[in-house]
Amino acid sequence: MTSGRPAPQERSPRAAQIIAAARGLLEQEGRAALTMRRLALLLGIRAPSIYKHLPGKHAVEVALIEEGMAEMGDTLHRVISHQRAPADGAVAALLAAYRAEALAHPNLYRLATAGQLPRSELAPGLEDWAGEPWFLAAGDSYLAQALWSFAHGMVILELDGRYPAGSDLDRTWRAGAESFARTARPTVAGERDGAAEPDHA
Amino acid sequence: MTSGRPAPQERSPRAAQIIAAARGLLEQEGRAALTMRRLALLLGIRAPSIYKHLPGKHAVEVALIEEGMAEMGDTLHRVISHQRAPADGAVAALLAAYRAEALAHPNLYRLATAGQLPRSELAPGLEDWAGEPWFLAAGDSYLAQALWSFAHGMVILELDGRYPAGSDLDRTWRAGAESFARTARPTVAGERDGAAEPDHA
DNA sequence: CCCGCCAGGCTAACGACGTTAGCTGTGTCA
DNA sequence: TGACACAGCTAACGTCGTTAGCCTGGCGGG
Numbered sequence: 362m363t364s365g366r367p368a369p370q371e372r373s374p375r376a377a378q379i380i381a382a383a384r385g386l387l388e389q390e391g392r393a394a395l396t397m398r399r400l401a402l403l404l405g406i407r408a409p410s411i412y413k414h415l416p417g418k419h420a421v422e423v424a425l426i427e428e429g430m431a432e433m434g435d436t437l438h439r440v441i442s443h444q445r446a447p448a449d450g451a452v453a454a455l456l457a458a459y460r461a462e463a464l465a466h467p468n469l470y471r472l473a474t475a476g477q478l479p480r481s482e483l484a485p486g487l488e489d490w491a492g493e494p495w496f497l498a499a500g501d502s503y504l505a506q507a508l509w510s511f512a513h514g515m516v517i518l519e520l521d522g523r524y525p526a527g528s529d530l531d532r533t534w535r536a537g538a539e540s541f542a543r544t545a546r547p548t549v550a551g552e553r554d555g556a557a558e559p560d561h562a
Numbered sequence: 563m564t565s566g567r568p569a570p571q572e573r574s575p576r577a578a579q580i581i582a583a584a585r586g587l588l589e590q591e592g593r594a595a596l597t598m599r600r601l602a603l604l605l606g607i608r609a610p611s612i613y614k615h616l617p618g619k620h621a622v623e624v625a626l627i628e629e630g631m632a633e634m635g636d637t638l639h640r641v642i643s644h645q646r647a648p649a650d651g652a653v654a655a656l657l658a659a660y661r662a663e664a665l666a667h668p669n670l671y672r673l674a675t676a677g678q679l680p681r682s683e684l685a686p687g688l689e690d691w692a693g694e695p696w697f698l699a700a701g702d703s704y705l706a707q708a709l710w711s712f713a714h715g716m717v718i719l720e721l722d723g724r725y726p727a728g729s730d731l732d733r734t735w736r737a738g739a740e741s742f743a744r745t746a747r748p749t750v751a752g753e754r755d756g757a758a759e760p761d762h763a
Numbered sequence: 764c765c766c767g768c769c770a771g772g773c774t775a776a777c778g779a780c781g782t783t784a785g786c787t788g789t790g791t792c793a
Numbered sequence: 794t795g796a797c798a799c800a801g802c803t804a805a806c807g808t809c810g811t812t813a814g815c816c817t818g819g820c821g822g823g
Binding site: 522525534 | 679710711712715729733736738741
């Protein structure tokens with residue numbers, strides 16, 4: 362279907378444990394709770410010991426960003442590849458999946474998408490691969506970026522409680538999806554090749 | 563035209579000075595530089611002295627968020643009110659103004675829009691007032707929210723350097739603007755009333 | 764004129780943060 | 794048996810926001 366997911370960076374087993382613990386901490390208690398001391402406590406050790414396995418907090422965050430991007434990429438690629446009829450359901454299906462994935466892990470989503478991306482420290486190719494489905498659904502790299510931007514805007518504003526109290530967000534998503542669907546020209550599964558990659562999630 | 567901008571909270575002259583200094587610090591050196599000690603240094607005093615005028619760092623941030631929202635609201639209201647022919651330029655004009663205003667003060671924009679909004683501490687009505695233009699341009703509160711979400715997504719991803727290197731963002735904005743413009747039904751200036759407020763910026 | 768008040772500065776300090784330096788115990792392998 | 798490296802530890806540094814408590818200069822009222 363598409364080139365497979367790029368391999369993540371190698372990690373020692375203990376480092377993987379630490380990152381797993383960090384993910385739990387982040388998802389359950391939010392970004393402010395992701396602290397070297399809290400993380401160490403969760404692992405039954407002291408904060409400085411973490412440095413025996415990872416170079417610092419930044420590395421923990423980068424690993425979590427990679428996880429978030431990879432999982433979102435998996436979800437979106439799955440949606441696109443099951444979209445046998447390329448016609449018009451693609452945009453709506455992609456948007457729905459994006460929203461669901463983000464809302465399922467709000468703190469991970471926020472970490473992965475808010476603020477500058479440490480691009481050079483990410484597994485090479487991961488970012489492009491995660492953005493591929495947008496291009497496949499939109500059929501055009503500009504519309505793909507616009508679509509992804511809309512999706513991210515919707516999700517992040519929803520996560521941050523920015524919409525007024527009684528907002529019917531389902532309808533808002535539909536309003537946006539319809540606007541975009543009318544313009545999209547999905548790539549038929551199987552025929553895609555050398556076109557420029559659109560973006561990333 | 564529209565009900566005027568809600569009045570900001572009252573502040574002592576010294577508090578206003580502090581907030582002005584904070585804004586300079588934020589805009590020129592970024593959020594990480596906005597520190598009580600750095601801010602005090604800029605004012606020629608020590609950090610604890612700031613607490614004689616403001617209850618804490620959070621209050622400084624809230625004041626800056628209000629400033630950002632108010633200025634964005636001014637910009638967007640100005641665009642809408644000059645849009646004499648209600649027809650189709652409204653959406654594109656609003657989007658262009660939103661982008662320009664955000665890029666002119668990136669750090670202020672980020673502070674004002676990223677993360678949870680301290681809604682209860684904001685000047686009452688400000689948020690709704692700032693969101694009004696979206697409703698006026700879209701003619702429908704769902705489309706208004708979708709439009710604003712698209713704009714915010716585009717801006718924040720641009721500010722965070724999330725688009726691939728050679729992206730032609732002008733074209734991406736145009737792609738999105740066209741998708742939305744085709745659906746929008748702008749409210750004619752002068753006839754708007756009791757419809758539910760859409761959102762906020 | 765003098766006294767008292769108080770606005771607005773100050774220093775010292777607390778607990779949290781990420782991080783570094785340097786010590787120690789323990790298991791493995793020559 | 795000895796060497797060594799791995800993986801833990803404590804102590805500490807400099808940063809952060811914030812609090813407690815002191816001091817001083819100017820102003821208003823008797």
